[in-house]
Amino acid sequence: MNFGSEYKKEVDKLCSDSIDTTADEIMKLAKERTSGQNITVKKKPKITFITKTIAAAAACLVVSGTAVYAMESGSLSNMFRNLFHDEISAELVEEGHHQQLDQTVEQNGCTVTFYGITGDRSQLKVLMDIRIPESEINNRTNKLGVMALFMPEEQHKGDLTDAGHFYAEAKADSEDPHLYRVELPVHPDFYPNDDGVFCDEFILDVRILERFEGYRYLDDLHYQDLYIKVKVPQEIFDDAIYKFPNVAFTIDGVRYNLNCAIYGAYDTDLQFKFKVGGTKYDAPYSSSDDFYHAVNPDWFRLASGAVLNVDGEEYRIIDGEDQNFACGIPPFTDCDPDAFMLFPHIDYKSAQIITLTIDGQTATLKYAPSIVNSTEKRQTNIN
Amino acid sequence: MKRFKTAERRLTLCMTDELFTQAYDTYKNTVYSVIFNYVKNTDDASELAQEAFIRLYTNTEGFSSDEHLKAWLIRISINLCKNHLRSRKHISDSPIPDDIPAESSFEHNDLLPYVMELPEKYRIPLHLFYYEDLSLKQIAGILKLPEATVKTRLNRGREKLRKSLRREDWDI
Numbered sequence: 001m002n003f004g005s006e007y008k009k010e011v012d013k014l015c016s017d018s019i020d021t022t023a024d025e026i027m028k029l030a031k032e033r034t035s036g037q038n039i040t041v042k043k044k045p046k047i048t049f050i051t052k053t054i055a056a057a058a059a060c061l062v063v064s065g066t067a068v069y070a071m072e073s074g075s076l077s078n079m080f081r082n083l084f085h086d087e088i089s090a091e092l093v094e095e096g097h098h099q100q101l102d103q104t105v106e107q108n109g110c111t112v113t114f115y116g117i118t119g120d121r122s123q124l125k126v127l128m129d130i131r132i133p134e135s136e137i138n139n140r141t142n143k144l145g146v147m148a149l150f151m152p153e154e155q156h157k158g159d160l161t162d163a164g165h166f167y168a169e170a171k172a173d174s175e176d177p178h179l180y181r182v183e184l185p186v187h188p189d190f191y192p193n194d195d196g197v198f199c200d201e202f203i204l205d206v207r208i209l210e211r212f213e214g215y216r217y218l219d220d221l222h223y224q225d226l227y228i229k230v231k232v233p234q235e236i237f238d239d240a241i242y243k244f245p246n247v248a249f250t251i252d253g254v255r256y257n258l259n260c261a262i263y264g265a266y267d268t269d270l271q272f273k274f275k276v277g278g279t280k281y282d283a284p285y286s287s288s289d290d291f292y293h294a295v296n297p298d299w300f301r302l303a304s305g306a307v308l309n310v311d312g313e314e315y316r317i318i319d320g321e322d323q324n325f326a327c328g329i330p331p332f333t334d335c336d337p338d339a340f341m342l343f344p345h346i347d348y349k350s351a352q353i354i355t356l357t358i359d360g361q362t363a364t365l366k367y368a369p370s371i372v373n374s375t376e377k378r379q380t381n382i383n
Numbered sequence: 384m385k386r387f388k389t390a391e392r393r394l395t396l397c398m399t400d401e402l403f404t405q406a407y408d409t410y411k412n413t414v415y416s417v418i419f420n421y422v423k424n425t426d427d428a429s430e431l432a433q434e435a436f437i438r439l440y441t442n443t444e445g446f447s448s449d450e451h452l453k454a455w456l457i458r459i460s461i462n463l464c465k466n467h468l469r470s471r472k473h474i475s476d477s478p479i480p481d482d483i484p485a486e487s488s489f490e491h492n493d494l495l496p497y498v499m500e501l502p503e504k505y506r507i508p509l510h511l512f513y514y515e516d517l518s519l520k521q522i523a524g525i526l527k528l529p530e531a532t533v534k535t536r537l538n539r540g541r542e543k544l545r546k547s548l549r550r551e552d553w554d555i
Contacts, residue, residue, distance in 0.1 A: 003555040004513045010495045011514050015412040018425045021433055023407035027400055030440040164504030269531060288516055328518050338519045
């Protein structure tokens, strides 16, 4: 079944069932307000979605601010490298882009130890252990999903019912059945708040543990007090470089504009826009999903053959269609769809020449040959 | 979607009742549904939707296009919701008893309860993408987020939705 079309039907029905105010009534209210009269907003009986109640276990909180293992950055990098085979994070730690955490929190026998955090300014990775008490170990449980919050303290003090959680699958320790290792990716909100102040203090809060038997979901364990406060100034993390090359590829009559390239520590994200008017995709679409299914196979084929060349070294896309996809809206809404390619990390700063080849067409994303080469080139041209 | 005629594209201080009525008919579902996605109850959604349209009627700025008007309405709606939630006025005077299952009021809805259980950061981009057919760039502009962040949230929202629906036959 098509999610988009079904969702629209349900929302439309909700609106038609719920909206009983006319434009005339709104105008009357507006005129009353502008004339200084008191306004009584029209009300109707409430219908509420009751969010799944979080069963708050009786809190037995123990927060330890002391170092657990007093880990050195070397051991932090080794944990990234040896436990998660995450060479990128390990190297970021070794380059100094990390923050030691070394704190333990406990609630109802569940213990979380936060070791450290590393990453670039577009995404961070937190290293932690979770120890589950005997009472919570289900014989069938062999995998844990971890859902955690990472947000400014002020936000954390508010209503967390709808707060966005970051998710990672924990790895069971090979020897200790109660111990799970976690590398949690979080996206720091390194943006100014309403007052223009950049936040660098966040609450890291493990809220939900999902128990699995293989790939089959069993149930959730909920916690409220497994959190710590972390200070992570964005300056200590590796930079993520944003470039806007504005180069285009025309393939089968479709013009794909590469509008933005994000060169991060973990990957290289190329973001395109394309027009469908007058192309083979110019057709009536009933939904974004229909459009996705029309354009995405071609785009993924193009992405799969694309080559990012950095000073002679060739890179191919990473991951699958989840990360290299085209999407957008039916063309009658006048907006250009998006398309994405995800390549491995490259060293943008030290690269001299970066090119992208798609379907036999090559565009230059960076051209900064060494001074000697530039001089030689100029002399050659003069001669 | 209804579109304003070219001659009527720029709504000004002298907005006529006729133009407002046209805008209301065109965008009432847009405004109501995005607000409902934030506040998750029809009572507050109705109040806030009325407030959004009152602001449109009394608005002194012009709009260069119907897309501009639509984006403005969505942005105003979101701001109203955030202020509303921040002020805690959303706490119901007569809360529904906890023993009433959430789905009972929407027994014919297969998807909405699942979407409503998603965290807000995934729910709103998904709604704007699937219901309003907005592009990543438009969503990023409205939510004041980088496009890459919107893309990530859409992907994660889809993943969570697939997981919670637990049905293979939904094409999300």
